[in-house]
Amino acid sequence: MSEPGTRRVVVTGLGAVSSAGIGAAEFTAAIRAGAPTTSEISSFDTTGFPHVHAGEVKDFEPREWLRRIDPGQWGRSSQFAASAARLAVADAGLAEEDLAAARAGSVMGTTSGESAVIEELVAEWAADSLKSMTPGRVAAAPAGRIAVAVNHELGLTGEALTLATACSASNYALGYAYDMVAGGDADYMLAGGADSLNRWAHAGFFRLGALAEEVCRPFDVDRSGILTAEGGVALLLEPYERAVARGARMYAEVLGYSVNCDAEHMVHPDPTSIAACIRDAHRNAGVTPEQIDYICAHGTGTRTNDATEVAAAREVFGDRIPPISSIKSIIGHTMGAASGFGALICCQALYEGFLPPTANVEQVDPALGAGVDPVPGSARPARPQVVENHGFAFGGNNAITILGRVS
Amino acid sequence: MSSATAMVAAEEVASGHAPGRTAALAVTAVGVATPAGLDPVELARAVLAGRQGSADTEGLGDEALPPRGARVVPELQNAFAEHIGRKGNRHLDRTTRLGLLACQFALEGHTGPVGPRTGVVLGTSTGSIRSSSEYSMETLRQDRPYLVNPSLFPNTVMNCAAGQIAIRHGLKGVNATLAGGHLAGVQALRYARNALRQGHADRLLVGGVEEYCAQSAWGWHRSGALGIDAPVGEGAAFLMIEPAAAVHAAGRRGLARILACETAFAGGRGLGDALAAVIGAALVRSGKDPAEVQAVSLGSTGQRGLELVEQRAVRAALGGRLPQRVIRVKDTVGECFSSGGALQIAALLGAWQDQGAAAAGETAVVTAVSQEGQVGCVVLDTNELGTGELGAGGLGAGGLGD
Numbered sequence: 001m002s003e004p005g006t007r008r009v010v011v012t013g014l015g016a017v018s019s020a021g022i023g024a025a026e027f028t029a030a031i032r033a034g035a036p037t038t039s040e041i042s043s044f045d046t047t048g049f050p051h052v053h054a055g056e057v058k059d060f061e062p063r064e065w066l067r068r069i070d071p072g073q074w075g076r077s078s079q080f081a082a083s084a085a086r087l088a089v090a091d092a093g094l095a096e097e098d099l100a101a102a103r104a105g106s107v108m109g110t111t112s113g114e115s116a117v118i119e120e121l122v123a124e125w126a127a128d129s130l131k132s133m134t135p136g137r138v139a140a141a142p143a144g145r146i147a148v149a150v151n152h153e154l155g156l157t158g159e160a161l162t163l164a165t166a167c168s169a170s171n172y173a174l175g176y177a178y179d180m181v182a183g184g185d186a187d188y189m190l191a192g193g194a195d196s197l198n199r200w201a202h203a204g205f206f207r208l209g210a211l212a213e214e215v216c217r218p219f220d221v222d223r224s225g226i227l228t229a230e231g232g233v234a235l236l237l238e239p240y241e242r243a244v245a246r247g248a249r250m251y252a253e254v255l256g257y258s259v260n261c262d263a264e265h266m267v268h269p270d271p272t273s274i275a276a277c278i279r280d281a282h283r284n285a286g287v288t289p290e291q292i293d294y295i296c297a298h299g300t301g302t303r304t305n306d307a308t309e310v311a312a313a314r315e316v317f318g319d320r321i322p323p324i325s326s327i328k329s330i331i332g333h334t335m336g337a338a339s340g341f342g343a344l345i346c347c348q349a350l351y352e353g354f355l356p357p358t359a360n361v362e363q364v365d366p367a368l369g370a371g372v373d374p375v376p377g378s379a380r381p382a383r384p385q386v387v388e389n390h391g392f393a394f395g396g397n398n399a400i401t402i403l404g405r406v407s
Numbered sequence: 408m409s410s411a412t413a414m415v416a417a418e419e420v421a422s423g424h425a426p427g428r429t430a431a432l433a434v435t436a437v438g439v440a441t442p443a444g445l446d447p448v449e450l451a452r453a454v455l456a457g458r459q460g461s462a463d464t465e466g467l468g469d470e471a472l473p474p475r476g477a478r479v480v481p482e483l484q485n486a487f488a489e490h491i492g493r494k495g496n497r498h499l500d501r502t503t504r505l506g507l508l509a510c511q512f513a514l515e516g517h518t519g520p521v522g523p524r525t526g527v528v529l530g531t532s533t534g535s536i537r538s539s540s541e542y543s544m545e546t547l548r549q550d551r552p553y554l555v556n557p558s559l560f561p562n563t564v565m566n567c568a569a570g571q572i573a574i575r576h577g578l579k580g581v582n583a584t585l586a587g588g589h590l591a592g593v594q595a596l597r598y599a600r601n602a603l604r605q606g607h608a609d610r611l612l613v614g615g616v617e618e619y620c621a622q623s624a625w626g627w628h629r630s631g632a633l634g635i636d637a638p639v640g641e642g643a644a645f646l647m648i649e650p651a652a653a654v655h656a657a658g659r660r661g662l663a664r665i666l667a668c669e670t671a672f673a674g675g676r677g678l679g680d681a682l683a684a685v686i687g688a689a690l691v692r693s694g695k696d697p698a699e700v701q702a703v704s705l706g707s708t709g710q711r712g713l714e715l716v717e718q719r720a721v722r723a724a725l726g727g728r729l730p731q732r733v734i735r736v737k738d739t740v741g742e743c744f745s746s747g748g749a750l751q752i753a754a755l756l757g758a759w760q761d762q763g764a765a766a767a768g769e770t771a772v773v774t775a776v777s778q779e780g781q782v783g784c785v786v787l788d789t790n791e792l793g794t795g796e797l798g799a800g801g802l803g804a805g806g807l808g809d
Contacts, residue, residue: 047552048551048552048553049551049552049553050553100674105672110565110586111564111565112539112563112564112565113533113534113565113586114533115539118533118536118539118540118543119543121540121622121626122540122543122544122547123547125540125544125622126544126547126548129470129471130470130471130621130622130625131471131473131625131629133625133626133629134629135629135630135631138626138629138630139630139632141533141536141626142532142533142586142588143531143532143533143534143565143586144532144585144586144587144588144590144591145779146586148672148777148779148780148781151672151674151780152779152780155674155675156672156674157671157672157673157674157676157681158671158672159594159597159670159671159672160670160672160780160781161585161587161594161598161670162585162586162587163583163584163585163586164531164534164565164566164584164585164586165566165569165582165583165584166564166565166566172583176598176601179601179604179605180601183601183604198543199543199546199547199552200539200542200543200545200546200555200563201563202553203542203545203546203552203553203555204542204555204557204560204563205560206553207553207554207555207556207557207560208557208560258607259581259582259583259602259607260579260580260581260582260607261526261527261570261573261578261579261580261581261582262573262579263523263573263574263576263577263578263579263582264574265574266561266567266570266571266574267560267561273579276579284605393566394561394564394566394567394570395561395564395566395567395569395570395571395573395582395584396570396573396574396582397566397569397570397582397583397584
């Protein structure tokens with residue numbers, strides 16, 4: 001029996017449903033190319049919105065990916081999560097029955113849960129009254145359905161936990177899954193996140209003055225904000241020994257993580273707390289700042305985020321800030337899935353040997369100070385050994401994961 | 408069946424297929440905001456007497472409510488003004504207000520330090536469904552869809568209440584919101600156990616919040632999930648959770664120990680079998696024999712199809728009987744979805760507190776089951792914490808064992 005934290009934990013499967021493609025290979029190719037995959041929104045009526053671009057998952061046909069759950073009974077976020085989880089298991093070369101027979105569970109992060117379902121219910125309310133809400137839609141509305149969908153789809157009998165810590169939720173999920181596997185509570189965990197595009201968030205971000213018109217340019221002097229986005233992502237975690245025994249491909253090792261809270265303001269991030277979170281993550285992972293070769297930034301594309309994130313990094317790394325890039329420049333802000341997509345690309349960066357780029361950067365904002373390398377353009381060949389994945393959120397929920405090349 | 412279940416659980420432990428016992432957690436304070444009052448003893452007395460909580464739905468908005476019983480925290484605005492204050496709180500929704508109030512009471516009853524290494528683990532189902540639904544409705548009703556109120560935007564995000572609780576009390580430790588629905592109570596404790604074990608905080612306010620609103624009341628009514636007489640309710644409950652060893656080392660005392668918080672997913676098995684198995688596994692993990700369990704706090708009261716499944720599973724796991732003390736909170740507080748689990752525990756703690764020394768040494772299971780296949784069980788007892796006698800803590804003077 002293992003004591004807490006005594007087992008090494010590796011990532012052996014990756015799954016993605018995103019505007020940059022379905023499946024880890026398509027997703028990674030798109031990120032490496034550095035060409036934005038955002039587009040005009042078609043999933044809700046954008047009439048009257050001045051800004052109508054987002055990272056929408058086009059042409060997602062859930063029946064192509066899901067075998068057990070009936071998509072008609074599940075919301076879009078659950079469909080994304082379950083599809084991404086199934087893709088991750090296939091990618092890991094793990095037989096479905098072997099996974100189902102093991103002590104396996106899922107932990108998924110989200111910001112707005114089944115927001116698309118809630119908006120359908122609101123449409124019924126608007127058209128008539130609350131009395132006219134469709135029972136099946138009501139049943140699909142709770143956010144906890146996201147992890148439940150993963151367990152149902154894969155026949156898992158372990159925990160099904162949905163974490164709702166907004167835009168850092170996937171990193172919370174990855175950290176928790178890591179602890180469960182390391183501590184011997186589970187032998188496989190699917191960790192990730194999912195969110196769906198919705199009008200209310202699009203409106204809210206626009207009113208906060210945080211929504212870009214068409215292009216997301218983190219770290220650029222001409223940045224203008226975020227693009228909302230959607231998708232689902234899942235990573236399969238298992239003990240190193242088990243992965244070796246079954247001859248699995250190991251993308252990366254989860255070295256550690258940290259979570260903390262600003263406790264200052266609901267929507268303005270705090271660099272001091274973020275710096276503390278970075279330091280705690282390093283301590284938890286047993287690494288020093290000098291060992292970090294790359295930071296996958298929260299990088300939303302707002303001036304506030306850039307300034308805060310770089311200031312926090314400077315507090316920890318001094319003048320030697322590792323290359324720091326934002327894949328939100330390519331896929332937009334996938335909310336609760338965002339740090340999961342970040343973790344996925346970190347795994348690929350470690351396994352294939354590259355640094356993910358920031359798209360759309362023409363001139364790095366001099367106000368960020370010297371030494372900020374956002375890896376502009378397309379992916380850069382490199383051999384990172386240890387990387388850091390950032391996730392920050394409304395409510396001051398910071399979560400940082402540390403991943404390493406498997407040695 | 409129960410011995411078979413226990414045997415399976417024991418085999419799982421022996422074969423390394425279930426984790427062993429971990430350090431106990433201490434509950435050192437509890438705070439509630441419920442339709443039956445703002446004190447866990449009041450809640451417990453109402454629950455044990457079968458007394459209904461307040462059904463006054465005045466001031467909850469203009470939408471017509473369904474023809475179904477309601478349980479609502481009475482005079483919430485006044486209680487909030489009195490205990491929290493009005494200043495700077497204009498935009499807070501009902502979910503956040505309930506959460507702030509219950510946490511305030513838990514902190515008032517907490518005798519140890521608080522400080523920045525304190526955190527929050529909050530169970531929800533959708534956050535404030537009223538806030539997100541109304542925000543979405545504004546995008547349809549305004550002249551332009553973006554003419555929503557930016558200061559209300561954070562209310563639409565599920566981690567709003569936990570963030571506000573952290574801000575009010577300067578709690579910089581782990582701050583987690585989990586969307587657990589009926590499993591939220593067990594899941595929140597499980598998340599907390601891990602976070603404390605990993606050192607992400609020294610102590611955690613762990614609980615759940617659910618508000619009564621037209622949206623959720625109609626949702627329950629339309630869903631068909633509740634029995635015809637089952638009221639929809641609301642409430643919040645938070646426990647201060649600390650490692651029992653740390654509480655003892657500081658010479659402080661707790662209200663109860665939490666020995667296990669286990670969850671599983673039915674998958675292909677029947678829900679009842681899965682629940683019985685998880686109760687068995689939780690008892691093994693707690694080092695308790697099924698015969699030692701004297702109380703159960705049930706989760707699915709009022710839910711069609713689940714109520715009997717849960718009771719059968721409890722009987723199966725406990726040797727064919729229900730314990731002498733059976734707590735059903737929902738007649739009093741209504742269907743509280745994600746805060747139900749925390750309220751089940753709060754009522755149990757209130758009952759123990761009310762009984763004083765007579766409850767010393769009692770062991771209880773708190774069960775949870777969801778229509779969708781999730782099952783869970785928490786095991787608590789009132790045994791001494793370390794060598795210190797279990798005694799007064801957050802519930803006021805005259806604690807258990809005194």
